[in-house]
Amino acid sequence: MQSVSFSDLGLSPELLKAVKEMGFEEASPIQASTIPALLSGKDVAGLSRTGSGKTAAFAIPAVECVDASLGAPQVLILCPTRELAVQVAGEVAKLSAFKRGVKELAIYGGASYGAQFRGLENGAQVIAGTPGRIMDHLDRGSLRLDAIKMVILDEADRMLDMGFRDDIATILQQAPPARQTAFFSATMPSAVEQLIKRYTSNPMWVRLETRAEAAPDIDQCYFEVGHGSRIGALCRVLEATNLRFGIIFCSTKNAVDGVTEHLVAEGYQADRLHGDMSQAMRERVMRRFRDRKLEFLVATDVAARGIDVDDIEVVLNYDLPRDPEDYVHRIGRTGRAGRSGRAISFATPREMFALERIFRLTRIKIRRERMPTPAEAAQKRIEVLVETARALIATGTVSKAHFGAKALLSDGTEPEVVIEALLHLLTHRKATGAKSSGANQDNDSRADVVPSGGPRAPKHGDSGEKPRREARSYRSDGPRPEWQDRGARPQREYGGNRERPVANKPAFKTERPTRAPQRGPR
DNA sequence: AAAAAAC
Known part of the structure; x- marks a missing residue:
């Protein structure tokens, strides 16, 4: 026509x-x-x-x-x-x-x-x-x-x-x-x-x-993940790709809650949308997402159809929808109005059949990608930080930090070492003691703090808290929250890359606290 | 199989 x-x-x-x-x-x-x-x-x-x-x-x-x-x-x-x-x-x-x-x-x-x-x-x-x-x-x-x-x-x-x-x-x-x-x-x-x-x-x-118009200009790929390593895979991909604005689809409300909490704990501006929330909250979240106060909307398929938000960069399928039609609807949230978009899916071996059915429906080959290693993700993160810092310097919007720079340099430390330390801090968000604030709080007050590029600002990062990273205790046999794959056992992730099992990440325990001996009276 | 939708 x-x-x-x-x-x-x-x-x-x-x-x-x-x-x-x-x-x-x-x-x-x-x-x-x-x-x-x-x-x-x-x-x-x-x-x-x-x-x-x-x-x-x-x-x-x-x-x-x-x-x-x-x-x-x-x-x-x-x-x-x-x-x-x-x-x-x-x-x-x-x-x-x-x-x-x-x-x-x-x-x-x-x-x-x-x-x-x-x-x-x-x-x-x-x-x-x-x-x-x-x-x-x-x-x-x-x-x-x-x-x-x-x-x-x-x-x-x-x-x-x-x-x-x-x-x-x-x-x-x-x-x-x-x-x-x-x-x-x-x-x-x-x-x-x-x-x-x-x-x-x-x-x-x-x-x-x-067929052809199902995904006009959406770059589609998927990562194969092991059972139970989805959340780690999601976080690593987010880190390695520098995506800033997207929807993360999950097939269950439970998974939506878990993923949201995890991302918030990681310092992302994320919030959730599903049918168990009050309508007022649903609308507040949608408004904040439309206003770009959120980086990621984590949603069930309630958001799969028709939702039209400008310039969504990426749709992530935390898991694959069983109905291939839903895949097409989900990814249709990006690449709208003649713009390009990306769709990134995570599939366990068990979900490969779903992927096959999606292939058949869309006739579009969804590219398989290799999971970035932690080192690659971290490297990418630094690159992004450096770019972002350059942009900040160019626009002259860093004046508020000037006194801090002076302080850090006043004791004669090499500038390079100071910068290195700061970059380290920024790439270890959790090291600064950021806590999960609950997925569903109204975070408007903080919203403008998010840098438009680069890492997330640690939420309580400027209060002089000491890095807690070393104090972490790792567990290999902790209970797995229900929103992760049921019945999954700790195992190597991403088809055998040598990486630490994501299940050991302490953030998982925020979902279901273990009954550790209580310190002091309740 | 899950999600959504009136009170």
């Missing part, structure tokens, strides 16, 4: 202005075909693997079709996760910035009813939400669908996976039959086809090439 400008799509001046304001010039293929179809009143069935402008493809016609003089829900967008509903509502808000009187509202569980009641009473016309809470509002009578003109189901296959079939049916039955309906789905299992047959009439089919 040749490039299509938004100005050729027949949009109103208000929408066109909003689109321009958002920085869009050319319509993506799915937008170029979906927008005119929806504007002309047709139903749409879209097969689209990942984001690639899909939200705008339905949100633009959604805003266009709203009668701003009528304060009743006119467009309903159903999403599989709460974060997605929030994100879609945000997109609608931007697109309707210049169309006066158009109000959007996100309706989803875990959030207070007050704002949702108010939004509905205020006459919001575009509703983005998750099925449960929408049903709830329908039951309460606070949401009525009789003025609905358009219903959009985003990630329809996922919604069926999650058992929303009956809810979808109930909701669609309450919307006027004359409405428009659009389905978007990453895959087209027969259940979704049935849904489309039943709830659309003569839809226009939009298919995005699933």
